[in-house]
Amino acid sequence: MKGVWIEKTGGTEVLQYKTDIQVPELKEGEVLVKNEYIGVNYIDTYFRTGLYAPPHYPYILGREGAGTIAALGPNTPSSLSLNSSVVYMHQFAYAEYTPVPAHMVVPLPPTISPKTAAAAIIQGLTALTLIRDAYPVQRGDWILVHAAAGGVGLWLVQLLKAVGARTIATASTAEKRELAKTYGAEVTLEYFDNGDVFVKKVLEVTGGKGVSAVFDGVGKATFDASLGSLARKGSLVSFGNASGAVPPVTISRLTTKNAKLLRPNLFTYISEEGELEKASAELWDFIVKDKMDPRIHEVYPLKDIVRVHQDLEGRKTTGKLLLQP
Structure with missing residues (x-):
């Protein structure tokens, strides 16, 4: 073969x-x-x-x-x-x-083609478990999504819109930021070399409070800005290393905001009997009912x-x- x-x-x-x-x-x-x-x-x-x-x-x-x-x-x-x-x-x-x-x-099911399924199963389920299990998103939450024009990112902005969250999306070019907005992001931001500038922009958007959660698949380059963008009791969900692995973190950095830091893995969320079938069925339902595009x-x-x-x-x-x- x-x-x-x-x-x-x-x-x-x-x-x-x-x-x-x-x-x-x-x-x-x-x-x-x-x-x-x-x-x-x-x-x-x-x-x-x-x-x-x-x-x-x-x-x-x-x-x-x-x-x-x-x-x-x-x-x-x-x-x-x-x-x-x-x-x-x-x-x-x-x-x-x-x-x-x-x-x-x-x-x-007959409603899902092999092409759609292959495009959806890992990235779509990753996004779904992030908003359901890593941080259970509530209607009205401000959420920050990095690399929002990428595979998981586009799933995240679509799912977040479907559940009523308000999304701030980042991407590396104006074209990618416009794509993220088309798919459901309410606000888009570019990356800044100075993380303090980025955090200031996030705080302006959220009325000074910060975001309830950050879904960060970029890793090393965005970690500090992600942590700074959190609201009190916010969750930083670091799920990828596109810019390199995040260096070891001093746990006391979480104290100021009582923040949570997670490094989830899709396969651990679906490892028990019935969990993969249940999550897949919910993803197919989102695709059909909300007309989501892989x-x-x-x-x-x-x-x-x-x-x-x-x-x-x-x-x-x-x-x-x-x-x-």
Whole structure:
């Protein structure tokens, strides 16, 4: 089968497109998904660069995809059947076929296409669990979203609008800030080299109070400004490292505002039985009822994987990147 793997960590030069990878053999409780669309996420670059350690080499990148079930391993649930349309979250997705534990597979309703599902499942569920679990957003809350024109960012501004929050969105260009506003942000701000200037702008918007929560997928470059933008009893939810990992934090910095600091992980929020199905059903409901747009930037051929990672890391994209084998 076709696929992309790495044999060491590094820059985009370590990405190897192959056409002769052996189709995986299924273990107990797994299904084999023939991928129609494969999602690209920033975490893929973390495994490529070594920020997160791959478990072995060669290692097939990718964490999500959608397609049809091509084979069933021993003792798979009766709810899953051959040729049914599914979406999944699991490693080894940059390939024609991916072996997936059955509990990470979600059958698709007729209202959700594989293309939409592949564009939505990780980033959409990440955004949904952020506003439901990391900080339970209330109607009327002021919320700050960094990198609001990115994949998770656009989901956040749409979901926050749907639940009645007031959103301040940041993005790196005027075009991206306008896109965030189109998708639901009430106010947009540019980044400032001086974090104090940024905090002052946030306080002006919020009547001097600050925001109830910051959803920060940027990391190192925005952390201090995010913390300064919080209201009393506010929550800083740091969920990504696009600018680099946040250095160790002195916990006493939270004292001034009785602030909360979280570093959540989607998979921990959906690890118990029934949680993935429940969250997915709520996401599909938002997509259908609120006409949410996954904003697919481009569908790339899998063989163009070097260009994909270069575009993603070079801030040349808005929304979701997909691959086709």
